[in-house]
Amino acid sequence: MKNSAIAKVFQDIADLLELKGEIPFKIRAYQKAARAIEHSPTEIEQMVKEGGDLRGIPGVGEAIAKKITELVTTGHLRYYDELRAEFPEGISTLLDIPGVGPKIAIRLCNELGVNSIEDLEAAVVDGRVASLYRLGDKVAENILRQIQAMRTKERRIPIGEALPVVEEVMAELQGYARLRNLTTAGSLRRFRETVGDIDLMGTADDRERILSAFVGLPQVKEVLAKGGTKASVLVPGDLQIDLRLVDHDCFGSLLQYFTGSKQHNIILRERGHRQKLKLSEYGIANLDTGVLEKFTTEEAFYERLGLQFIPPELREGQWEVERAEQNAIPRLIEMGDLRGDLHVHTDWSDGHESIEAMALAARARGYEYIAITDHSAGRGIAHGLDEERLRRQMAEIGELDERMDGIHILAGIEVDIRADGTLDLPEELLSQLDIVVAAVHSAMNQEQEKMTNRILRAIRNPHVDVLAHPTCRLLGEREPIMVDIEAIFRAAAETNTALEINAMPSRLDLKDIHVLRAKELGVKLIIATDAHSSSQLDLIRFGVGVARRGWCEARHILNTRPLEEMEAFLKR
């Protein structure tokens, strides 16, 4: 049973307890545990099998640990089943509607017999909802609007789609000299793989003018709201962007607050409480005297709490506050640490530009080296290289490498891992390359054991240096392959095979919690773009974001090393 499935059960329990009117603290305990399970870098099922102590997971105590064990070992949880039996099927889907919480949901169910979104829609339309005590026309209207919005609105948007749009908007706003401190907040700033609405923040003395300029930008498709300090707009792709202008003297605490995550802020506030401090978006107040201290920067805010600064990517409410207390937040990897890209394509296979063009683009980005890794001829992959063409490409790369200054070009391949775990090119040829990147591109529906063995076989192949996009997921499009990821990590660590953090925004594979776990197990990682054109080399920053979310320092990432050191690690 996957962590996400376990987490869902506990989130469901929290919802049901809310409907039941349980005390809020108990509900919060289940929510907290659900979130911690979801973010856990280790497979809970594995922990249970090995008899590990689940209470090491933050928010999991004796009772929840017992429930997790029952759920994972039997596939069922009696407590959950009994809870569900108390309510009509489908009532918790009402909670998905913004504006409908547990109190309203339970009344809709009890007083109107509503237990699905369709029922509710009908009840709004015929006026029954508005007739309930303490509800009215406005509430009913809002429910209807939200239901309709849910049907048309996109899911959360991949960060790779959102960030470029937001940056375009930010670039236009930068022209206003009176707008200062313009920055993103929320999950976008934390570099989560998908984002909901976008929050921009800044400070300005002439707010009215800046907000008018914002809603008048050419990208704006629709203005949702505009007030004295905040405006919301829709840009193409149905992305909602909010711009919030605040007073300069509280900018630090406001940015901290709006960056989140919610759980991170809860932990900070609980901790503050113990120090007789009350934290809010306006600053830090002394609980005894009520005196409020304001902060212009986040750094000052964390410092006042006796904490090391915590980079936004780490603020997920796991262990980051504890670590900051111990001054144990590492210097995370930064873009400038990278010395090369180790997975790119050219027009020899399905890329769009020549080897030389890719090399020049890498040099322009300050890289020391670039590895050309076109596809092998594996079934289904466009223009993959067979033995003969690969030999010709190797010769061309050698020649170019000789001729070009300021960049080393490595001859490589992205070789297909066949369904049985063998590689798509003869080993003798692979042994002559500078780098071999192996990847699964076909037969992705294999059952877990078969898939795991297939990949293990490739990892153990002495010619394979890197396993690319290890789980093969495509965000929002294709589920990850079924694989025992822990076994992959252990084999990779054992054989010195690097795992890739594929920076392509549709992949981001490995993902953050996998990176964290792999790093713990001593697996070496690379960050690579899988670029199919020179401009895609810039996508590397999304990989850096994932690595930072996985607490990676430069030393954990192989392509931060100088060429010789990096090559020494490869099994050549």
Add this chain to the structure above:
DNA sequence: GCCGTTTTCGGCCCGACTGTTTTCAGTCG
């Protein structure tokens, strides 16, 4: 239900907005 340089019992983050009411409950982030 969790958790502890306040506590093994008694606490548990904080503020804003909205709609419906005459003082607040519910929801959200």
